[in-house]
Amino acid sequence: MRSVDLAVVGGGLAACSLVAQLQQRRFQGTIGLVEAGRGPGGRSSSRESRTAPGWRLDHGAPSFNLTEPPPDELRSLLNQMEREGYLIRDDQPIVGLNSAGRFTEAPQNAQLEGKRFRGQPSMASVCEGLLKMADPLLQTYYNKRICWLERDRNHWHLSTDDKAWTLAARRLVLSGNLLAHPRGKSLMRWDAIPLRAAVTKGFDPQLDDVLSCVSASSASIRWTCMIQLSNTQRPEITTNWPGQIWLDEGAQNRWPVERLVLQPQQNGGLGLVIHGLQESEPCITPEGGGSPAEARERMFLDALPGLLACMPRGESLLKEARSWGVMRWGAAQPLDNPLPSSLQWCSSSAIGFCGDWIDTPGFGRAEGALRSAVNLAGTLTANS
Numbered sequence: 245m246r247s248v249d250l251a252v253v254g255g256g257l258a259a260c261s262l263v264a265q266l267q268q269r270r271f272q273g274t275i276g277l278v279e280a281g282r283g284p285g286g287r288s289s290s291r292e293s294r295t296a297p298g299w300r301l302d303h304g305a306p307s308f309n310l311t312e313p314p315p316d317e318l319r320s321l322l323n324q325m326e327r328e329g330y331l332i333r334d335d336q337p338i339v340g341l342n343s344a345g346r347f348t349e350a351p352q353n354a355q356l357e358g359k360r361f362r363g364q365p366s367m368a369s370v371c372e373g374l375l376k377m378a379d380p381l382l383q384t385y386y387n388k389r390i391c392w393l394e395r396d397r398n399h400w401h402l403s404t405d406d407k408a409w410t411l412a413a414r415r416l417v418l419s420g421n422l423l424a425h426p427r428g429k430s431l432m433r434w435d436a437i438p439l440r441a442a443v444t445k446g447f448d449p450q451l452d453d454v455l456s457c458v459s460a461s462s463a464s465i466r467w468t469c470m471i472q473l474s475n476t477q478r479p480e481i482t483t484n485w486p487g488q489i490w491l492d493e494g495a496q497n498r499w500p501v502e503r504l505v506l507q508p509q510q511n512g513g514l515g516l517v518i519h520g521l522q523e524s525e526p527c528i529t530p531e532g533g534g535s536p537a538e539a540r541e542r543m544f545l546d547a548l549p550g551l552l553a554c555m556p557r558g559e560s561l562l563k564e565a566r567s568w569g570v571m572r573w574g575a576a577q578p579l580d581n582p583l584p585s586s587l588q589w590c591s592s593s594a595i596g597f598c599g600d601w602i603d604t605p606g607f608g609r610a611e612g613a614l615r616s617a618v619n620l621a622g623t624l625t626a627n628s
């Protein structure tokens with residue numbers, strides 16, 4: 245039977261910084277990291293295309309920021325990532341856009357405060373670099389969505405939907421809250437919340453508190469549209485051009501878009517990711533039939549001529565533009581009820597939690613994911 249000392253579910257920023265930090269803290273034991281997707285990154289991953297080799301578009305977070313000075317351990321992790329070339333300071337200007345299609349000052353937004361960083365060459369590189377740091381300790385398992393959790397006296401048992409793949413672990417960390425949230429029941433057609441089913445109510449009061457906090461929490465829904473804007477070099481846009489263009493309220497009333505993110509490619513091409521507005525209710529399909537994804541894509545592409553008007557030779561860009569389609573983020577960013585950091589580790593059940601849904605500076609953003617991971621790594625090494 246496959247077995248590790250610590251199983252970490254998820255391969256996003258929180259999970260990858262947790263395992264890298266455990267390596268830095270000389271954690272004693274084997275670690276298995278299990279991710280539902282094809283690779284690491286989660287909401288900070290990059291999309292590749294079979295038809296456009298070398299292209300990578302960051303379809304989730306395009307960068308991240310630190311609003312407060314990080315603790316020493318996080319600073320040292322980020323410094324090492326910068327030294328090894330996976331991470332760079334993001335100094336590209338950010339501007340606003342008004343309803344007349346003219347540039348204005350950047351809006352006030354928690355995602356733009358403080359120091360900004362981005363992955364090099366793309367956001368997925370951040371998680372890839374963190375996993376390299378954790379290498380000697382780590383076994384990674386991709387394309388494995390954990391649907392079942394069981395707990396016996398000393399071990400957690402994790403398995404995929406068909407139970408064909410299983411992993412036993414002395415300790416468990418969940419970096420997302422799907423296995424603890426009622427939304428998993430409708431999304432995954434589960435009869436019960438897997439974490440609740442694994443540990444009887446009353447056995448671990450701390451875990452009961454975690455489950456009630458998580459069940460009261462909600463997250464935003466968001467769509468992004470990935471566009472291969474130009475295959476040729478566009479120095480007039482890639483040099484000194486804003487990296488992100490945020491629409492002001494008037495512009496958002498005209499186009500249903502939060503921001504445009506320009507992504508120069510290593511091969512000289514230029515990509516564009518259009519971020520839709522945050523939505524808190526299940527999406528209403530725009531009129532005109534087709535699947536919700538097709539309707540969303542049409543909506544973004546209809547807005548493109550107006551949005552590209554702010555760019556030099558926007559019309560010629562429009563002729564070259566090729567859409568890679570849209571991505572729906574069902575839980576893009578947590579909105580409320582952060583999990584208190586005092587509940588990040590439940591010792592009676594040997595389970596811990598990290599991610600942007602923990603109550604730390606940066607809640608709902610990459611900063612929160614990173615900080616929560618460093619916090620939890622401290623607890624895990626103190627208890628190992």
Ligand SMILES: Cc1cc2nc3c(=O)[nH]c(=O)nc-3n(C[C@H](O)[C@H](O)[C@H](O)COP(=O)(O)OP(=O)(O)OC[C@H]3O[C@@H](n4cnc5c(N)ncnc54)[C@H](O)[C@@H]3O)c2cc1C
Pocket residue numbers: 253254255256257258259278279280281285286287288303304305306307308309355388389390391419420422423466468519573575576577598599600601608609610611613
């Ligand atoms: C469109 C968009 C734009 C954003 N922009 C910004 C921004 O500008 N600045 C910023 O700071 N933040 C931004 N964010 C938020 C940022 O992406 C997240 O805060 C951060 O990436 C969260 O990292 P995480 O590790 O906590 O979670 P995730 O990245 O979600 O990682 C959790 C991982 O766990 C995996 N997983 C979950 N359940 C299971 C299971 N049962 N079995 C196996 N694997 C599982 C998931 O596949 C996922 O990879 C944005 C998010 C989106 C969607």
